[in-house]
Structures are given as structure tokens and as C-alpha cells.
Amino acid sequence: MNEEVVQRLQSLGYTVTTADEWLLNFCIEKVIQHIKNNCNVTEVPSGLRYVAIDMICGEFLYGKKSSGQSIGIDFEGVVKSIKEGDTTITFTDADSAESQYDALVSYLMHTDTDFTTYRRFRW
Numbered sequence: 852m853n854e855e856v857v858q859r860l861q862s863l864g865y866t867v868t869t870a871d872e873w874l875l876n877f878c879i880e881k882v883i884q885h886i887k888n889n890c891n892v893t894e895v896p897s898g899l900r901y902v903a904i905d906m907i908c909g910e911f912l913y914g915k916k917s918s919g920q921s922i923g924i925d926f927e928g929v930v931k932s933i934k935e936g937d938t939t940i941t942f943t944d945a946d947s948a949e950s951q952y953d954a955l956v957s958y959l960m961h962t963d964t965d966f967t968t969y970r971r972f973r974w
Contacts, residue, residue, distance in 0.1 A: 909959030
């Protein structure tokens with residue numbers, strides 16, 4: 852699964868480095884354990900494989916941003932308008948790189964609704 856996660860991150864524009872190995876492995880194990888605990892199974896069901904890969908990527912990117920590590924995206928505000936007389940510059944938050952990045956991470960981290968089909972009862 853590690854190689855598929857690396858490929859998915861590359862498809863999202865992030866190149867994994869050797870410094871990322873520990874965090875990436877941690878995210879993989881965390882998501883796998885989360886799925887196994889929520890579904891009460893011993894292995895991640897094959898139908899959740901791609902959900903798991905996206906969740907791992909979301910956890911990884913969230914962790915990188917939260918810890919202040921570089922993710923290769925400039926989060927400077929996007930200029931919405933400029934006025935020259937008396938100099939006025941307005942920045943927009945709705946279209947900023949950071950808000951787009953946060954939306955992507957939120958999408959990747961899915962909710963647990965995907966697990967419903969695979970849940971098993973605990974006795």
C-alpha cells in the first residue's frame with residue numbers, strides 16, 4: 852500500500868522525500884487501525900482500499916501543514932483588487948491556495964460513512 856500512497860501523493864502534486872518516511876508510515880498504520888477498529892475486522896476490506904489510500908494522503912498532508920513543514924504550496928493571499936489612488940489592496944480568502952488545500956485535505960480524509968457496508972457486530 853505504501854507505493855500506492857506515494858503515487859497518489861505525487862498525483863496530487865506532492866513529492867515524497869526520505870524525510871517523510873516516518874510520518875508516512877505512521878499515517879498508513881493509523882488509518883489502517885482506524886478502519887479495522889471501526890469495521891471490527893482484522894484486515895482492511897478490499898472495497899475500502901482506495902478510501903484508505905485517500906485517507907492516508909489526507910492525514911499525511913494535514914500533518915505536514917499542521918506541523919509547519921513545507922508542502923510546496925505558497926499560502927500567501929490572492930490579490931482580489933488593487934486601487935492606485937491612496938493605495939488599496941484587497942486579498943481574497945475564498946480563492947486562496949490555503950482554502951483550496953484545506954478543501955482537498957478534507958475531501959481526502961472522508962467520513963466514516965464509507966465503512967457502513969463493511970461493519971461487523973461485536974458480541
